[in-house]
Amino acid sequence: MDYIEIPYIEGDGAGEDIWHASREVLEESVLKACDGAKKLVWIPLLAGQKAFDRAGNLLPEETVETVKHHKVAIKGPLTTPIGGGFRSVNVHLRQALDLYVCLRPVRYFPGLPSPLKRPEQVDLIICRENTEDLYKGIEWKEGSNEAFALLTFLKEKMGVALADDAGLGVKPISRTGTARFTRWVIEYAIKNRRRSITVVHKGNIMKYTEGAFREWSYEVAREFEEYVSFESEEGKISFNDRIADNMFMQVILKPQDYDILLCPNLNGDYLSDACAGLIGGLGVAPGANIGDNAAIFEPTHGSAPMYAGKDLSNPTSFLLSGAMMFRHMGLDRAGQRLESAIEDTISRKIVTYDLARQMDGVTPVKCSVFAEEIKKRLAQGTDT
Ligand code: NAD
Numbered sequence: 001m002d003y004i005e006i007p008y009i010e011g012d013g014a015g016e017d018i019w020h021a022s023r024e025v026l027e028e029s030v031l032k033a034c035d036g037a038k039k040l041v042w043i044p045l046l047a048g049q050k051a052f053d054r055a056g057n058l059l060p061e062e063t064v065e066t067v068k069h070h071k072v073a074i075k076g077p078l079t080t081p082i083g084g085g086f087r088s089v090n091v092h093l094r095q096a097l098d099l100y101v102c103l104r105p106v107r108y109f110p111g112l113p114s115p116l117k118r119p120e121q122v123d124l125i126i127c128r129e130n131t132e133d134l135y136k137g138i139e140w141k142e143g144s145n146e147a148f149a150l151l152t153f154l155k156e157k158m159g160v161a162l163a164d165d166a167g168l169g170v171k172p173i174s175r176t177g178t179a180r181f182t183r184w185v186i187e188y189a190i191k192n193r194r195r196s197i198t199v200v201h202k203g204n205i206m207k208y209t210e211g212a213f214r215e216w217s218y219e220v221a222r223e224f225e226e227y228v229s230f231e232s233e234e235g236k237i238s239f240n241d242r243i244a245d246n247m248f249m250q251v252i253l254k255p256q257d258y259d260i261l262l263c264p265n266l267n268g269d270y271l272s273d274a275c276a277g278l279i280g281g282l283g284v285a286p287g288a289n290i291g292d293n294a295a296i297f298e299p300t301h302g303s304a305p306m307y308a309g310k311d312l313s314n315p316t317s318f319l320l321s322g323a324m325m326f327r328h329m330g331l332d333r334a335g336q337r338l339e340s341a342i343e344d345t346i347s348r349k350i351v352t353y354d355l356a357r358q359m360d361g362v363t364p365v366k367c368s369v370f371a372e373e374i375k376k377r378l379a380q381g382t383d384t
Pocket residue numbers: 014076077078079080081090282283298299300301302303304305306312313314315317354
């Protein structure tokens with residue numbers, strides 16, 4: 001028996017229900033796919049409020065070091081207070097490990113409810129730059145000494161007219177950060193035989209941040225001219241761009257025209273939830289945060305506090321994140337089996353409340369029951 005150690009962060013709120021329902025499903029996926037030769041061993045890690053309560057630190061060094069050592073981890077959502085309190089531990093973790101790519105596939109499969117007439121046309125991958133932009137967390141509160149000092153500098157030295165009672169934030173987007181991210185995404189597109197990459201920016205308004213993001217990503221794309229085309233050349237990956245507001249309309253009206261969306265941090269965050277809405281919602285939207293030395297797999301959704309402890313949430317996004325992790329680790333068969341078992345379960349209209357409420361005449365099952373159903377199918381499962 002080969003033991004595979006995987007660090008995990010349980011997460012807050014509904015994340016706890018999801019973790020408890022999903023743990024055995026993930027174990028079973030590997031055990032079955034490897035004919036009993038490999039077994040997962042979980043290493044619990046602390047982060048967020050729980051870490052603060054138990055260890056006096058929102059992101060203990062041990063958590064970061066353990067992920068670095070194992071190069072991989074799976075994580076539930078962590079709560080971040082709005083408007084005050086501590087900064088996002090999710091963002092901090094991505095920055096501490098330099099996980100500069102956030103990969104969020106949004107793919108329809110039969111049985112999922114959708115507001116679209118032809119949801120089968122949705123097969124998008126949102127690639128979100130994960131370390132820069134407004135998420136850098138450089139901001140100052142209205143009325144603070146720092147805000148006052150910066151306002152004074154901007155007014156006196158830069159000639160900018162600003163309200164005295166403004167809060168201020170800084171939006172850094174660098175050439176280096178954009179280039180390494182774009183390079184990673186193009187290489188991913190080549191390896192996975194994707195057909196197009198669309199840069200999603202607001203460069204008409206934010207010329208030196210989002211406009212520069214567009215320009216620098218084209219610069220990198222030109223290095224790949226053997227594989228990438230700017231004129232929709234047959235057999236090459238089409239590289240184009242759209243202004244962000246237009247992109248939100250495009251994914252609803254013509255999702256079939258889009259494939260990989262290459263986004264700065266904030267645009268990617270917004271688009272991820274919007275696109276998840278095309279295929280049933282956040283309950284089925286997985287994700288990965290990837291760097292050169294480590295990767296953390298986590299659902300797109302947050303801790304959905306309203307549903308915490310009620311055994312109601314959908315564990316699909318967490319499980320699909322697990323399937324992405326298995327593929328990343330070379331356990332492709334486990335990933336594929338898990339995805340097939342999920343798709344089979346949903347196609348039989350065995351779904352949690354978030355999907356059931358969008359479907360006619362379907363009674364929802366609990367989070368734990370849904371997970372049991374998947375486990376059953378894993379036991380029967382065959383490779384496709
Ligand atoms: P959320 O994603 O937690 O929930 C939004 C809505 O989506 C919920 O009300 C629910 O209807 C639905 N939903 C989400 N996950 C679901 C699931 N698994 N099953 C069924 N329905 C689901 O977003 P929010 O309410 O804006 O944020 C709550 C907290 O989560 C905040 O503190 C926020 O900062 C945090 N957050 C964390 C992460 C992360 O850990 N990566 C990501 C986003 C938000």
